[in-house]
Amino acid sequence: MTTADGAPVRVREMTEGDAGAVAAVRVRGWQVAYEGLMPRAYLDGLSVPEQAAAQRVRLRRRSPAVRDLVAERAGAVVGWACVGPAPAPDATDRPAPEVPGTAPDPVGELFALYVAPELIGMGIGRTLMTASLEHAREAGFAELRLWVVRGNARARRFYARAGFTPDGTEQTDEVGGEPVPELRYRRPVG
Template structure:
């Protein structure tokens, strides 16, 4: 069992480590190794602390905390950044777990909390971007009720184009 709660500045190091390990696990073979190796958890933690200290209430960060009090997952969501989406669309910016927690239900709990948080903020739908060849993530989001909407983009990983597809949960419902 995990407890989902708002992220605090004290969680920044754990969240940064989860994000970096998450990227290195999820994108191994999908993004250039040098790009993944260059990820710096300390820099990531500093950026998170800065953003949290700025108090931007439009963006929400939630963490999953184990019974032992360890942060084991993180989700971040807020207003959709895509110009072609309606104003009532939120975006799931990131969802990462400690790799050893994949398949334990922590991701489902974080996703459900993000959807509920989005609903409480008055949004009607939620979108996200996922690397096209990340089959595990695509299955996860499809099980949560998201579906590709046909939009595609390219993430530039140090000069290497990485195709992404957009998924949408419309209307919002609990995964």
């Protein structure tokens, strides 16, 4: 894949050595995407070294069913996505199957998708989304879901273009002492 300016982009598995670059993309992504949606002091306090250390620990402890992907452009990590099995079902998930002895189709979750803010709109996010959906298909997920901050209009448009729709489920997380409402989106994987 190439970006809008013709630079090639390659998606590959994340390694522990990518933790610092992924942390930098994630921190800058939060600071740009959540400006005005989360407390400024919280966003300013995000630390790339702390996030990198957390990424390394997470990579060592993650389930083998979780896949972390990075997008590289000119040898630099410019995006990150993480996809795997959705957490345990809750009351808002599909009802149990009516056929005794069968299980519901597995549901996956896109836990993260970040692109370096200065490269948003270049096609890197679409490339990571395509790779994430391919992993979801390979893993046998019938659908993929994700959570997005309600006020993040850019991300909501991006996910809508990728075929995701809100399912009516909301949750509120506390970030820096303030409530941050999130919406759940879903799409079939097939």
